[in-house]
Amino acid sequence: MQIKKNIEGSVESIALEGRLDTVTAPLLESEIQGKLDGITELQLDFAKLAYISSAGLRVLLSAQKIMNKQGKMVIKNVCAEIKEIFEMTGFSDILTVV
Amino acid sequence: MQNLEKEIIVDSKLENIETLTHFVESALEPYDPSPKAMMQISVAIDELFSNVVRYSGSSNMKLILNVNEDVLTATLTFIDEGIEYDPLAKKDPDVKLPAEDREIGGLGIFLVKKTMDGVEYKRDGQQNILKVVKKLK
Numbered sequence: 001m002q003i004k005k006n007i008e009g010s011v012e013s014i015a016l017e018g019r020l021d022t023v024t025a026p027l028l029e030s031e032i033q034g035k036l037d038g039i040t041e042l043q044l045d046f047a048k049l050a051y052i053s054s055a056g057l058r059v060l061l062s063a064q065k066i067m068n069k070q071g072k073m074v075i076k077n078v079c080a081e082i083k084e085i086f087e088m089t090g091f092s093d094i095l096t097v098v
Numbered sequence: 099m100q101n102l103e104k105e106i107i108v109d110s111k112l113e114n115i116e117t118l119t120h121f122v123e124s125a126l127e128p129y130d131p132s133p134k135a136m137m138q139i140s141v142a143i144d145e146l147f148s149n150v151v152r153y154s155g156s157s158n159m160k161l162i163l164n165v166n167e168d169v170l171t172a173t174l175t176f177i178d179e180g181i182e183y184d185p186l187a188k189k190d191p192d193v194k195l196p197a198e199d200r201e202i203g204g205l206g207i208f209l210v211k212k213t214m215d216g217v218e219y220k221r222d223g224q225q226n227i228l229k230v231v232k233k234l235k
Binding site: 019021022023050051052053054055057058061064065068080081084085088089090091093094 | 112113115116133134137138140141144145148191193194195196197198200202205206208209212213
């Protein structure tokens with residue numbers, strides 16, 4: 001998986017490419033834990049994300065919890081297959097997919 | 099084409115998720131599975147193999163892939179020799195809870211149950227045998 005990060009002021013965007021799975025989820029976790037100080041909007045771009053497993057969902061949940069306290073988090077360009085996973089797991093109620 | 103059976107044995111190491119995924123994707127490619135079915139099978143491999151690595155104590159795992167060409171269905175059988183563990187016995191997580199109250203365990207096997215057309219577990223002697231069935235179209 002590739003992670004591309006861009007910070008402009010208090011808005012951070014992270015574009016993910018590849019697979020957000022058990023092996024790669026810790027990479028995203030390390031980009032999020034303790035590194036979002038001063039960020040009020042986190043945008044995740046899933047345009048090039050091929051799939052997500054429960055390990056990836058866990059990282060999204062912890063990012064969402066952090067951003068609930070300090071601003072908002074949105075997920076962009078989510079493909080139909082990943083949207084379906086969000087719906088099955090009830091994550092569509094927790095996450096903001098735009 | 100004829101009905102297919104292939105198997106692979108890998109060490110219980112998380113990096114072998116990629117080895118297993120690649121093995122299954124290449125074997126299924128000639129059947130032109132739908133992208134959705136392929137993605138869901140890949141997720142199932144991630145969830146089930148990572149469970150074996152983390153909890154079974156088994157040093158390796160065997161994956162047998164069968165394809166029934168009449169009905170275009172793949173069966174993946176995960177076999178390890180670790181401690182007896184039936185992931186299907188676990189209660190499903192509550193998917194209605196708000197973010198703050200979400201429990202993190204059990205989500206993986208829940209996804210497998212929801213996305214596969216069939217899931218069954220049996221203990222046979224020293225082996226955990228977990229079988230998932232998925233239509234390719």
